[in-house]
Amino acid sequence: MGIRTLIVMLVASILLIAYLATRDTYSLFLPGLLQGAVLTAEITVLGCLLAVAMAVLSALGKLYGPAPLRWLANLYIEIFRGTSALVQLFWLFFVLPQFGVSLEPFAVAVLGLGLNIGAYGAECVRGAIQSVARGQWEAATALNMTRLQMLRRIILPQAFVAMIPPWGNLFIELLKSTALVSLITLSDLAFKAQQMNQTTMKTIPIFTLVLLIYLVLSLLITIGMRLLEQRAAKGLARGRTA
Amino acid sequence: MWDWAFTFEILPTLAKAAVISIEATLLGFVLAATLGLVLALTRIAVPWTAWPISVLVELIRSTPLLIQIFFLYFVFPSFGVTLDAFTAGVLALGIHYAAYCSEVYRAGFDNIPRGQWEASIALNLSPWTTFRDIIIPQAIPPIVPALGNYLVALFKETPLLSAIAVLELMQTAKIIGSETFRYTEPITMVGLFFLAMSLVSAAFIRAAERLLNRRPAR
Known part of the structure; x- marks a missing residue:
């Protein structure tokens, strides 16, 4: 996938999380999950x-x-x-x-x-x-x-x-x-999800949020590495032509 | 530190559990290989599905398998379908690795020279015949080693099923540990078992690679 598509996916998932946070069924779980995400x-x-x-x-x-x-x-x-x-x-x-x-x-x-x-x-x-x-x-x-x-x-x-x-x-x-x-x-994030799931049995909202948070984290890694690659490769090409 | 008598005592129990691990591996991989092929073929046969499928594959590949196992295990009951832990686990393994396998198949199909497709059209072959007799026989052999690597990777993920209490190797080792307060032998034995199996299967994959490379050039 191109870096543009990845950035679109990242923005879309962040917006989706932000939108879900405004709804009662989801907003309840978000703070705890974000705490777990920090440890992750x-x-x-x-x-x-x-x-x-x-x-x-x-x-x-x-x-x-x-x-x-x-x-x-x-x-x-x-x-x-x-x-x-x-x-x-x-x-x-x-x-x-x-x-x-x-x-x-x-x-x-x-x-x-x-x-x-x-x-x-x-x-x-x-x-x-x-x-x-x-x-x-x-x-x-x-x-x-x-x-x-x-x-x-x-x-x-x-x-x-x-x-x-x-x-x-x-x-x-x-x-x-x-x-x-x-x-x-x-x-961590997975533990919080498990714990909340066991106490509330609201599987779909909890795991939807968890999957989205993991997606955001891994998209950040992918995009970061792509940018690093572009930067590093550019330096190499300049070195060769000089 | 290390009690040999205890090791031999738990060996039969672990061996029985190893059978469950291997069953889960084989069933999961059959599912992954088939579903992966279906995904790869669909995105070629029905062009508008290419984008949704690649987003789906990206989604599955970039989220943890453990979460997907939990999700499948807990989410089905809310639709009124209760899956036992083993089925849910195999399903999750299969779907997760189907995403990886579909990319492998795609690479295989992408490596088929354009001329093969064009020649098939020129010969008025139906799309079904083209795939079955022209494309698949050429696309599959070169990707067998890559698929083999995913088989080994899938095998090494089966301990995750212990999280939903499937009585596979890891779960059995943990139960032995909690009953006897000796974790050293069971967990080390599980580790050695996985090491032995991966070394053996790596040798098999290398052999398969050599065999396939010996085929006459097309």
Whole structure:
């Protein structure tokens, strides 16, 4: 979908929420749900930061690290991609305390989701780094750069552009996975919805609002990433023609 | 820390629950693959549906599966239809992944050269014959690996059904945990089971990819 359509969808959903807020059946639920949405957004942002950090570290470890680091990165990627996000959250929440490590539910949520999406992200970082033309490495070698300089100044800035679209998808994946944290006692958007639904049984208004709020959040991510992509790609094109 | 005797004691119960997880996966995926194909075909066959369908797909893909599971489970009774948890769960999984699959099919159809459509028109084939004998046989094989990836992804989402108390693997592990106060073994075993299944299915998908790539070039 084009960025115009996305913006139209975003405005339409915000207007729809605003319109529904004027009606009695809906307005009752909105404040509580928005409270939950704030927690959802917090977990999403922190989770995304952790995911990016883990992805870059493990991709670099897998590509250029010494053998033990490579194995460690592979182990991390396979384990977190091979099992369900919910199983990982439950493991951190129920099993880890039995080994003497008790984490706050919020920390479990950020850690679990960040590590999960980070493992998927590692593969997309690796793909993006490998998609940078060989000649760039050779030119950097010819300029007598150290390996770290090459990565930092030449390779990563170019790989960055190729990484943006898949990261957009992963951030949305992470946003959607935050619904799982309602099952480890955090009162996020999904938890509030569940709770209100159980007390009032007004399923349709509650879940319509919840779906709309998630839609708004994910459209914000999509549009943000599209703008970032346009900006980053523009810089690259200018660099090439100069 | 780790009690092997307890692990072997709970293994049969977990194995029984694993069957439910696999059933939900297969039923959900059959639904997703069929419904996805229907969506993809409808937007080609009836052009004015293209926009509503793409909005619908975007809507389904950008909201959490857990919310959709709750929604289906709780909303049907208000229309007078009561679904048991398993049916509601499979339905939600199927519809969610149908949205993803329809995009995969669309990519498959978009990759068919224009000439194939034009040749079909020139040969006076009906739209139905064109799809059945010309387009689908060419469009499906290249997208089998992508569909396979979604099968694995769907499988890894089945623990979500525990939220509406379907007695699948995760729910069973949680029940064992709450009865015995030992969560370490059941949840770790569930994790290992998923890991093993995903590694095996990844190998299968790679094999299928190789097999399909070996087909003579068209």
